[in-house]
Amino acid sequence: MEKGAVCIIGAGISGLTCARTLADRGYRVTVFEKSRGVGGRMSTRRTDDGVQFDHGAPYFTVQGERFHSQVKHWISDGVVQPWEAKIVELYQGRADQEGRRVERYVAVPGMNGICRHLARGLDVRFNTRVAPPARDGDTWLVRDEGGAELGRFATVLISAPAPQSTALLKAAPLLVKRSERVRMAPSWAVMAAFREPLGLAYDAAFIHASPLTWIAKNSGKPGRPPSPETWVLQATPAWTGEQLEKEADWVTDRLLAAFRVSTGCGSGETSFSAAHLWRHAVPPEPHPGPFMLDEKRRIGACGDWCGGPRVEGAFLSGALLAERLCELA
Ligand SMILES: Cc1cc2nc3c(=O)[nH]c(=O)nc-3n(C[C@H](O)[C@H](O)[C@H](O)COP(=O)(O)OP(=O)(O)OC[C@H]3O[C@@H](n4cnc5c(N)ncnc54)[C@H](O)[C@@H]3O)c2cc1C
Numbered sequence: 001m002e003k004g005a006v007c008i009i010g011a012g013i014s015g016l017t018c019a020r021t022l023a024d025r026g027y028r029v030t031v032f033e034k035s036r037g038v039g040g041r042m043s044t045r046r047t048d049d050g051v052q053f054d055h056g057a058p059y060f061t062v063q064g065e066r067f068h069s070q071v072k073h074w075i076s077d078g079v080v081q082p083w084e085a086k087i088v089e090l091y092q093g094r095a096d097q098e099g100r101r102v103e104r105y106v107a108v109p110g111m112n113g114i115c116r117h118l119a120r121g122l123d124v125r126f127n128t129r130v131a132p133p134a135r136d137g138d139t140w141l142v143r144d145e146g147g148a149e150l151g152r153f154a155t156v157l158i159s160a161p162a163p164q165s166t167a168l169l170k171a172a173p174l175l176v177k178r179s180e181r182v183r184m185a186p187s188w189a190v191m192a193a194f195r196e197p198l199g200l201a202y203d204a205a206f207i208h209a210s211p212l213t214w215i216a217k218n219s220g221k222p223g224r225p226p227s228p229e230t231w232v233l234q235a236t237p238a239w240t241g242e243q244l245e246k247e248a249d250w251v252t253d254r255l256l257a258a259f260r261v262s263t264g265c266g267s268g269e270t271s272f273s274a275a276h277l278w279r280h281a282v283p284p285e286p287h288p289g290p291f292m293l294d295e296k297r298r299i300g301a302c303g304d305w306c307g308g309p310r311v312e313g314a315f316l317s318g319a320l321l322a323e324r325l326c327e328l329a
Pocket of ligand 1: 009010011012013014015032033034035038039040041042055056057058059060061128129130131159160161164168187189234278280281282302303304305309310311312314
């Protein structure tokens with residue numbers, strides 16, 4: 001069944017949910033992704049020695065019924081597991097048990113597991129950085145940033161973070177007016193593997209009075225190799241904002257020092273450490289609607305910056321955009 005060719009830019013959870021939903025309903029979908037794998041901000045980074053880190057979203061939670069039912073499917077498909085972690089609040093060495101009771105989930109064997117699952121059987125083209133699509137008669141002409149033609153499509157859907165979507169939506173000024181209002185906060189993340197177990201009595205912590213906001217023992221999550229002991233440290237948006245142009249090694253040193261102060265773990269020699277800057281980590285105030293769509297010209301956008309931040313919001317945004325498109329057909 002041919003329902004017109006759809007181009008989706010971005011292979012994070014919103015773009016792949018949108019692509020999966022449309023492909024399951026008979027659309028011919030091509031996904032273009034600038035990096036070399038799926039996941040976006042739910043990526044899993046692997047070192048040359050095969051040590052892995054969830055350096056973006058460390059876990060996700062579930063609020064609504066629709067996402068709850070999807071997560072149940074992913075659990076039975078073996079790509080998600082509950083994360084029953086011991087989580088504390090850390091005030092410069094003093095640890096208090098987390099006050100709330102929250103159910104947390106992780107994808108397995110890494111956070112990119114859900115996106116890999118969604119991408120199965122889809123036409124996903126990696127290492128392809130798409131330039132702003134141009135209108136050509138009744139179709140969208142899509143090129144990469146080097147000017148090479150990637151194809152002509154009846155519909156273009158963009159699932160990049162808000163500032164990148166704004167640039168890609170150049171040919172849809174009405175949508176740009178809305179997307180350009182959405183700011184995204186940055187976050188430095190440090191990945192560290194330790195030579196010896198640290199012996200900390202918790203799996204993760206919210207941090208106070210520190211450049212760090214969150215730390216998690218990656219190797220303690222379900223489905224991950226327990227050794228070597230690995231941690232991911234996440235800086236606050238405010239600290240990151242002040243250190244945006246710093247070298248990654250400088251950031252690694254500072255955040256490891258902050259980790260040692262907060263955990264009281266003075267020694268702890270690392271066998272690997274690296275920093276990653278998420279320039280567009282989370283949208284503090286997302287656009288109120290769950291997606292954007294110019295129904296006449298068939299160009300739209302989805303992502304966590306539409307409707308609701310975080311993994312659940314991104315999933316819903318991609319699913320609802322695809323469903324709206326199906327209603328139009
Ligand atoms: C450090 C950090 C911690 C987080 N913690 C949590 C948490 O605890 N819980 C939670 O639920 N969420 C968390 N999040 C947020 C969560 O990761 C996001 O809400 C979700 O992954 C967003 O998915 P998305 O599909 O909207 O966007 P993305 O995952 O950003 O996907 C967009 C994709 O578009 C691609 N792209 C962009 N421009 C182009 C182009 N020109 N051409 C081709 N491809 C392009 C990108 O490479 C990317 O793969 C966190 C995020 C970060 C960074």
